[in-house]
Amino acid sequence: MNVTQLIAEIKAKRSYLCVGLDTDISKLPDGISKDVDGMLAFNKEIIDATKDYAVAYKINTAFYEQLGSKGWQALEKTREMLPTNVLSIADAKRGDIGNTSTMYAKAFFETMDFDALTVAPYMGFDSVEPFLKFENKITIVLGLTSNKGSHDFQTNKIYSPPLYKTVLERVAKWGNPENLMFVIGATKAEALKEIREIVPNHFLLIPGVGAQGGSAVEVCKNGVNEMGGLLINSSRGIIYASGEKDFAKVAREKAKELAEETQTYTLHL
Amino acid sequence: MNVTQLIAEIKAKRSYLCVGLDTDISKLPDGISKDVDGMLAFNKEIIDATKDYAVAYKINTAFYEQLGSKGWQALEKTREMLPTNVLSIADAKRGDIGNTSTMYAKAFFETMDFDALTVAPYMGFDSVEPFLKFENKITIVLGLTSNKGSHDFQTNKIYSPPLYKTVLERVAKWGNPENLMFVIGATKAEALKEIREIVPNHFLLIPGVGAQGGSAVEVCKNGVNEMGGLLINSSRGIIYASGEKDFAKVAREKAKELAEETQTYTLHL
Numbered sequence: 290m291n292v293t294q295l296i297a298e299i300k301a302k303r304s305y306l307c308v309g310l311d312t313d314i315s316k317l318p319d320g321i322s323k324d325v326d327g328m329l330a331f332n333k334e335i336i337d338a339t340k341d342y343a344v345a346y347k348i349n350t351a352f353y354e355q356l357g358s359k360g361w362q363a364l365e366k367t368r369e370m371l372p373t374n375v376l377s378i379a380d381a382k383r384g385d386i387g388n389t390s391t392m393y394a395k396a397f398f399e400t401m402d403f404d405a406l407t408v409a410p411y412m413g414f415d416s417v418e419p420f421l422k423f424e425n426k427i428t429i430v431l432g433l434t435s436n437k438g439s440h441d442f443q444t445n446k447i448y449s450p451p452l453y454k455t456v457l458e459r460v461a462k463w464g465n466p467e468n469l470m471f472v473i474g475a476t477k478a479e480a481l482k483e484i485r486e487i488v489p490n491h492f493l494l495i496p497g498v499g500a501q502g503g504s505a506v507e508v509c510k511n512g513v514n515e516m517g518g519l520l521i522n523s524s525r526g527i528i529y530a531s532g533e534k535d536f537a538k539v540a541r542e543k544a545k546e547l548a549e550e551t552q553t554y555t556l557h558l
Numbered sequence: 559m560n561v562t563q564l565i566a567e568i569k570a571k572r573s574y575l576c577v578g579l580d581t582d583i584s585k586l587p588d589g590i591s592k593d594v595d596g597m598l599a600f601n602k603e604i605i606d607a608t609k610d611y612a613v614a615y616k617i618n619t620a621f622y623e624q625l626g627s628k629g630w631q632a633l634e635k636t637r638e639m640l641p642t643n644v645l646s647i648a649d650a651k652r653g654d655i656g657n658t659s660t661m662y663a664k665a666f667f668e669t670m671d672f673d674a675l676t677v678a679p680y681m682g683f684d685s686v687e688p689f690l691k692f693e694n695k696i697t698i699v700l701g702l703t704s705n706k707g708s709h710d711f712q713t714n715k716i717y718s719p720p721l722y723k724t725v726l727e728r729v730a731k732w733g734n735p736e737n738l739m740f741v742i743g744a745t746k747a748e749a750l751k752e753i754r755e756i757v758p759n760h761f762l763l764i765p766g767v768g769a770q771g772g773s774a775v776e777v778c779k780n781g782v783n784e785m786g787g788l789l790i791n792s793s794r795g796i797i798y799a800s801g802e803k804d805f806a807k808v809a810r811e812k813a814k815e816l817a818e819e820t821q822t823y824t825l826h827l
């Protein structure tokens with residue numbers, strides 16, 4: 290899926306929802322085995338239950354790697370489960386020197402055929418460019434993250450402009466809105482107006498709604514653009530909304546709720 | 559292996575050498591099959607050939623991930639091949655919000671039992687701390703990297719002090735020389751004196767010797783401390799020194815050469 294198709298999907302579903310598959314086997318609901326098979330069965334039910342409302346799915350690689358090579362197999366199988374009309378995102382936060390970044394790009398864009406991958410910016414141009422070189426793929430670079438630790442470097446007041454603005458300004462020049470997006474935490478909704486001055490046309494992947502305390506409506510108020518330009522992620526708030534046997538039904542309700550919450554902000558598309 | 563044991567090993571072998579297992583199946587020598595089995599056979603021969611001179615091995619996860627879950631199996635098997643008297647490093651450059659970093663830490667420190675893992679600092683304290691919480695494990699945080707892109711953010715002149723110094727200063731307070739090291743590129747040997755003022759006691763993992771152009775002797779001149787404090791990595795310069803059937807023999811010679819080059823700087827231990 291590319292950005293044009295993503296915008297069409299947002300318009301069709303009237304939704305900015307990205308569902309995060311941070312599947313922790315220790316948190317699987319009653320009745321689901323606490324192993325890789327259970328993880329896959331759970332993911333399948335969650336995807337089926339939420340796909341009418343989600344325009345993207347974000348698979349958090351850490352939760353799969355924790356289980357070793359069997360977990361990596363589950364990552365591959367979960368990727369294969371995703372419908373073709375959603376953006377498939379590997380949330381892996383990779384990044385290294387050029388030849389190594391190329392290997393990571395091959396792993397996620399070719400071997401597993403993800404549409405998009407999150408990338409850390411610390412190592413600069415030659416660590417990000419190898420990802421951008423892959424055609425019809427999207428690199429999502431960390432801008433301003435949703436966690437408290439973002440104050441340590443990204444918004445550390447000893448630097449003016451703050452580091453995250455320098456990252457956005459510089460990285461935006463390395464790609465275009467077709468092959469590059471940014472991660473901006475929902476907990477920083479007040480910063481979104483300024484961020485839109487720097488990157489008016491790029492899509493922003495917004496984690497931090499729900500469990501981390503961000504508001505989807507505030508995000509839309511400050512962050513929506515002509516193309517929509519937003520992917521609002523919820524992981525724990527959807528997939529663990531119920532720890533009981535009705536987990537899929539409740540996940541569907543939560544997905545519907547989150548999509549409807551921001552529906553007004555899709556009507557201009 | 560812990561830091562005390564690492565220092566003993568440096569003293570016993572008179573070597574700071576870390577061998578980087580960036581095993582690219584397309585570059586495997588003649589006579590070795592260009593697949594996962596060939597990768598493992600190659601790694602086994604390289605490890606056997608170099609272990610008299612290496613005090614650490616650094617496995618670059620990208621080269622294994624590129625091959626999907628079979629590659630991840632090869633990563634696990636390569637980890638198991640490493641002798642117990644070397645520091646096992648996963649060069650994975652992970653880092654995410656707290657609960658996700660904990661999952662990455664489990665993946666590398668528990669599931670695969672690596673001694674050490676490289677971590678990216680961009681997301682700050684709560685992305686690094688989960689790794690530091692694992693007992694008898696070592697977190698190696700990116701400081702100043704060896705690639706050209708380090709100029710984009712790490713040493714960007716719009717910031718004073720440069721970002722990498724702020725990272726070193728701040729991160730050093732989160733751990734101690736027993737559970738925390740830093741990545742400092744060999745191509746920045748001239749910066750090592752200043753870096754040692756900030757982190758006098760931590761071990762530094764130094765990539766960039768050889769293929770990337772850094773000098774091991776310059777690194778030692780400026781970077782050695784009372785505990786030794788250095789791990790000098792060479793990947794391509796050793797493992798692909800010969801593309802022929804004699805690759806293991808030549809790798810052993812190159813490893814010996816690199817170890818001997820800096821031997822003088824181990825004599826105070």
